[in-house]
Amino acid sequence: QQYAWGKIGSNSEVARLLASSDPLAQIAEDKPYAELWMGTHPRGDAKILDNRISQKTLSQWIAENQDSLGSKVKDTFNGNLPFLFKVLSVETPLSIQAHPNKELAEKLHLQAPQHYPDANHKPEMAIALTPFQGLCGFRPVEEIVTFLKTAAGNNMEDIFGELLLQLHQQYPGDIGCFAIYFLNLLTLKPGEAMFLEANVPHAYLKGGPWLCR
Numbered sequence: 001q002q003y004a005w006g007k008i009g010s011n012s013e014v015a016r017l018l019a020s021s022d023p024l025a026q027i028a029e030d031k032p033y034a035e036l037w038m039g040t041h042p043r044g045d046a047k048i049l050d051n052r053i054s055q056k057t058l059s060q061w062i063a064e065n066q067d068s069l070g071s072k073v074k075d076t077f078n079g080n081l082p083f084l085f086k087v088l089s090v091e092t093p094l095s096i097q098a099h100p101n102k103e104l105a106e107k108l109h110l111q112a113p114q115h116y117p118d119a120n121h122k123p124e125m126a127i128a129l130t131p132f133q134g135l136c137g138f139r140p141v142e143e144i145v146t147f148l149k150t151a152a153g154n155n156m157e158d159i160f161g162e163l164l165l166q167l168h169q170q171y172p173g174d175i176g177c178f179a180i181y182f183l184n185l186l187t188l189k190p191g192e193a194m195f196l197e198a199n200v201p202h203a204y205l206k207g208g209p210w211l212c213r
């Protein structure tokens with residue numbers, strides 16, 4: 001997926017993975033390569049290149065090999081693969097998001113399918129491949145109060161001040177830049193992970209995690 005926030009050309013881990021798995025892939029050095037998907041999502045159903053296998057995509061293969069899911073997953077998710085594996089390569093921060101739980105996702109999908117094409121919840125697990133910075137869940141109230149009392153923004157020398165200036169440069173006038181004072185700021189080392197449950201606000205700022213949902 002070539003979202004605008006992705007790293008550009010072969011600077012992107014995503015582009016390099018694409019090239020390493022497909023000798024015919026042409027990497028455009030002026031285009032962003034944001035997300036690599038592996039799963040059965042309609043906008044990116046994994047292709048099967050092995051011509052000894054009659055099915056051409058992973059969703060076709062799973063449809064005809066239902067036992068591969070295991071009985072529990074098969075019954076709970078009506079024979080569909082409930083995970084999407086992604087690799088992200090982030091150049092500029094993503095929007096702040098929160099995903100609904102299953103009950104609310106079904107309701108929203110019924111009410112406005114054009115805005116909520118997916119009736120499923122999307123708990124996420126993000127694992128850092130390279131050092132990675134993100135926001136996850138609200139800070140303890142005392143921390144938020146302390147930030148407000150010391151008038152965040154007067155001190156531009158600390159790491160929050162520096163980050164605020166950087167975010168504001170990338171998204172001028174965006175009030176969401178102040179989210180760093182309300183949400184936990186995490187820096188993950190390679191191999192570390194964070195779990196994002198339903199309703200937990202989060203944003204990916206920098207780096208290249210991979211995640212499952």
Ligand SMILES: [Zn+2]
Nearest residue numbers: 097099124202
């Ligand atoms: Zn998310």
